[in-house]
């Protein structure tokens with residue numbers, strides 16, 4: 001018999017065998033959970049995810065270890081897809097924002113669930129293509145795409161979401177050159193516009209306000225439309241993304257109203273027949289108990305209502321509606337398991353407990369002051385008797401993963417598991433202090449498979465060159 005984690009799971013299912021847990025999972029919106037959907041405590045008092053004992057996973061694969069719950073990821077994809085079917089009369093396509101975690105296995109899972117992929121570099125294009133996703137479902141973003149990257153995307157037949165004049169002119173030139181060489185079809189593009197919609201999130205991850213480095217400014221839209229109408233580019237629609245880790249629904253409700261004006265203007269005045277509207281990503285997740293994001297279904301419902309009302313009101317046919325969730329798809333599907341090392345108590349101030357990773361595998365706390373929740377995976381029901389600070393092993397005082405968390409007594413060798421590390425952890429990981437990047441495994445039905453190999457010490461020297469004259 002296994003138990004789930006009632007105090008940590010919002011929609012607590014008191015006691016249940018794994019089979020029962022899995023059968024009730026599809027009702028839970030993964031982005032509202034602290035833990036992956038399949039998390040339970042097993043008879044050894046260990047945390048188990050996807051039917052795998054986390055302590056055994058660490059014994060097998062080492063630590064730090066990213067553990068991805070396949071059921072949670074597939075459930076999130078299905079909830080996005082099903083919500084569009086239920087709440088939108090037109091066509092829709094969900095694109096996974098792979099900047100959240102770009103690797104072959106994650107792209108392959110979301111691709112198998114019928115999602116397309118949003119990419120922001122040639123590296124992410126390559127990953128999406130190699131994972132088997134059709135190029136017709138790959139949309140290429142970025143505010144400074146190189147000509148080399150543009151050619152790669154065009155030759156691969158991806159859609160390009162054009163961010164600025166520099167890029168637009170480069171693409172128009174490539175389209176002219178290509179019409180001579182006829183080496184690839186007319187570039188399929190969308191235009192990223194800054195909608196002037198503000199939202200409440202960390203200032204580094206707001207993007208829809210006017211003072212943003214992304215997208216065309218509303219003041220220049222008419223000039224952009226005129227330029228595109230006069231070019232050989234095949235412009236299929238417009239895009240906006242207002243920010244990330246957003247809990248309010250109103251900004252996403254408002255996007256439809258702003259975008260429809262531009263949709264109409266492009267058609268009426270410039271003869272541009274747009275068919276697609278992409279409203280970006282941004283739905284937040286629960287990192288700590290006090291976070292209260294809307295469910296995937298509520299978010300989709302709101303977006304669909306906003307777009308449907310706006311287009312009906314303007315007398316326009318409903319566009320194909322695209323969105324690009326990243327965090328809300330992968331964030332809560334993954335945990336990071338660390339091994340606890342030493343500790344230090346500063347009398348009357350705090351106790352530091354150190355783990356074998358830190359800001360190199362999770363740079364979010366030091367970058368955005370992000371908060372996380374953790375448990376000791378080999379003593380799940382032990383009483384929480386102390387308030388401690390979880391420190392990483394990097395040579396930097398700010399390398400603190402969690403400040404002031406309630407924990408049981410711990411000792412060196414215990415397994416600490418931090419939740420909600422699927423989004424922007426591996427993808428923002430570094431080799432700071434020459435730490436090798438961790439391994440990642442996917443778990444499902446009691447089986448684990450490696451999806452990213454742990455870097456070795458030798459891997460760290462892979463790109464180093466020592467010129468002959470510097471050799472000792």
Ligand code: LLP
Pocket residue numbers: 097099100118141205207241243244245280281282283324325326327328364368423424428
């Ligand atoms: N579409 C575009 C154009 C984006 O720029 C982003 C995120 C997304 C979609 C996906 O947003 P999401 O659904 O994941 O919120 N490193 C930061 C987050 C940066 C987000 C960048 N753009 C963090 O760790 O919080």
